[in-house]
Amino acid sequence: MTKLRYERPVIKKLETGMPNKFGTRTEYQPMTHIDGVAVEKLMKDYGSPLFVISEKTIRKTIQKAKKAFKTRYPRVQFAWSYKTNYLNAICSIFHQEGSWAEVVSGFEYDKAISLGVDGKKIIFNGPEKSEEDLTKAIKNDSLIHIDHLDELYTISELAEKQKARPRVAIRVNMDTGVYPMWDRFGFNYENGQAWDAINKIMHSDNMELVGLHCHIGTFMLAPSAYGIAASKLAELALSVQEKYKHEIKYIDLGGGFASKNTLKGAYLPGSDTNPTFDDFAEVISSALLNSNFKQEKLPMLILETGRALIDEAGYLLGSVISNKRSSTGRRNTILDIGVNILFTSFWYDHKITPAQAFTHYSEDTCIYGPLCMNIDVIRESASLPLLNKDDHVVIHNVGAYNMTQWMQFIALRPNVVLIDMDEKPLVIRLRETLDNMNSMEKVPSHLKKFNV
Amino acid sequence: MKLRKNIAVSEAGLLFNPVTGESFSLNPIGIEILSLLREEKSDEEIRSAILSRYNTDNPTFEKDYQDFIGILKHNNLLESHEETKA
Numbered sequence: 022m023t024k025l026r027y028e029r030p031v032i033k034k035l036e037t038g039m040p041n042k043f044g045t046r047t048e049y050q051p052m053t054h055i056d057g058v059a060v061e062k063l064m065k066d067y068g069s070p071l072f073v074i075s076e077k078t079i080r081k082t083i084q085k086a087k088k089a090f091k092t093r094y095p096r097v098q099f100a101w102s103y104k105t106n107y108l109n110a111i112c113s114i115f116h117q118e119g120s121w122a123e124v125v126s127g128f129e130y131d132k133a134i135s136l137g138v139d140g141k142k143i144i145f146n147g148p149e150k151s152e153e154d155l156t157k158a159i160k161n162d163s164l165i166h167i168d169h170l171d172e173l174y175t176i177s178e179l180a181e182k183q184k185a186r187p188r189v190a191i192r193v194n195m196d197t198g199v200y201p202m203w204d205r206f207g208f209n210y211e212n213g214q215a216w217d218a219i220n221k222i223m224h225s226d227n228m229e230l231v232g233l234h235c236h237i238g239t240f241m242l243a244p245s246a247y248g249i250a251a252s253k254l255a256e257l258a259l260s261v262q263e264k265y266k267h268e269i270k271y272i273d274l275g276g277g278f279a280s281k282n283t284l285k286g287a288y289l290p291g292s293d294t295n296p297t298f299d300d301f302a303e304v305i306s307s308a309l310l311n312s313n314f315k316q317e318k319l320p321m322l323i324l325e326t327g328r329a330l331i332d333e334a335g336y337l338l339g340s341v342i343s344n345k346r347s348s349t350g351r352r353n354t355i356l357d358i359g360v361n362i363l364f365t366s367f368w369y370d371h372k373i374t375p376a377q378a379f380t381h382y383s384e385d386t387c388i389y390g391p392l393c394m395n396i397d398v399i400r401e402s403a404s405l406p407l408l409n410k411d412d413h414v415v416i417h418n419v420g421a422y423n424m425t426q427w428m429q430f431i432a433l434r435p436n437v438v439l440i441d442m443d444e445k446p447l448v449i450r451l452r453e454t455l456d457n458m459n460s461m462e463k464v465p466s467h468l469k470k471f472n473v
Numbered sequence: 474m475k476l477r478k479n480i481a482v483s484e485a486g487l488l489f490n491p492v493t494g495e496s497f498s499l500n501p502i503g504i505e506i507l508s509l510l511r512e513e514k515s516d517e518e519i520r521s522a523i524l525s526r527y528n529t530d531n532p533t534f535e536k537d538y539q540d541f542i543g544i545l546k547h548n549n550l551l552e553s554h555e556e557t558k559a
Binding site: 024025027028030034344346350380382 | 488495496497498499500501502503505506526527528529533534537538540541543544545547548550
């Protein structure tokens with residue numbers, strides 16, 4: 022006699038009057054394949070946990086974003102934000118799609134150059150640029166976005182030394198009506214710092230002011246803030262034009278577009294509520310087109326959005342280590358995915374789905390990672406099917422920041438696999454080994470022997 | 474171990490405790506175990522009944538069964554030892 026499929030017995034208290042009028046979401050729809058490749062096979066071949074990135078999704082998303090802006094504004098250029106995900110393969114996909122590189126450190130700058138990006142198409146942002154970095158950027162004619170006056174004077178000195186006239190922009194911070202207001206990057210608009218910096222550059226023969234830049238915040242849910250930013254930068258550009266008869270070639274609105282993730286505490290999933298590329302494009306292009314630029318003198322619009330372009334393409338596959346009960350009777354599930362590799366679980370309620378079919382019965386579950394650290398919580402509460410030890414799960418929307426902010430803490434970092442356009446899995450970053458870690462360390466000779 | 478007498482369980486797996494007014498839902502295997510408990514079957518009898526019908530092994534079921542019983546106790550759905558003796 023064939024035995025019935027086993028599912029662990031479960032009893033769930035029915036509660037009414039929950040504070041969330043929309044109810045809780047149950048993630049029992051399994052995700053068995055990613056771009057036609059079986060999740061089970063991926064985990065068998067490349068281990069667990071495992072990052073998987075869909076090339077198809079990346080290309081589809083950047084094309085969608087470009088279309089949203091290019092149908093509304095005549096001159097648009099995307100620049101790939103390296104810090105969001107600087108795996109070489111990922112950067113290369115964006116460069117193939119026409120994106121420039123946007124870097125924020127000497128390391129990222131060198132990465133872009135080593136990938137073969139033309140120095141003229143590298144935007145160098147960030148508060149820390151060493152003299153060595155700046156010398157290189159000036160030599161390569163990169164676009165240097167000045168963050169503070171010390172940097173402005175350093176560039177001026179280096180330019181004189183190198184007998185070059187670097188192309189620069191200033192970073193402007195401003196009140197766009199959102200909280201918190203980001204005022205740590207660049208020069209403030211409202212108190213006149215930005216105008217002061219512009220005048221300093223315009224009176225110097227050593228630099229050419231080609232652009233104005235801002236980065237107003239992160240995971241922005243209000244497109245209107247970008248409209249305000251675009252209007253303020255347009256006003257600055259027009260003032261430069263009026264005072265110096267000098268044309269600002271581009272306005273760079275930085276990044277910060279929200280992805281489809283769900284912020285902790287949100288009632289509804291981000292996929293239903295967060296603004297689309299069209300929402301952002303409409304507000305930004307309207308602000309620029311409605312300003313007083315003459316049609317033939319409209320500046321190029323540069324966008325450095327990272328998160329919204331890559332989050333959806335990334336998945337993190339993992340396995341159930343154990344199911345437990347807390348002292349209060351609550352279900353706890355331990356996965357082999359911890360906050361060391363899923364940094365963004367501090368910000369989002371990541372969508373988690375099983376990788377195999379289950380019945381519709383579910384339990385409210387707290388999802389822990391494998392680290393021996395109390396903070397290692399992936400989801401405080403998720404309504405999940407009755408997962409068993411060794412079952413597999415898929416965590417969604419993990420493409421942004423996790424593969425750059427991950428930590429080699431307690432465990433080694435896993436393989437990263439790209440599923441290419443032909444639905445073929447390819448390793449793009451190898452799992453770390455003990456040898457990798459040890460190769461960077463040196464043990465002094467007097468510490469080499471011990472008896473324990 | 475015995476299910477409290479006044480507990481009502483529907484075929485669809487809805488359980489009602491008239492003393493506390495609380496309601497619970499159960500999956501099919503949960504309903505099956507509750508009916509065996511109602512019939513005052515021993516742990517051993519329940520284990521062998523489930524293992525003969527379902528595709529699982531003893532350690533897995535034992536762990537899940539103890540967990541399930543723990544939740545029934547936590548929600549006061551089983552008669553306590555003293556009540557059983559009386």
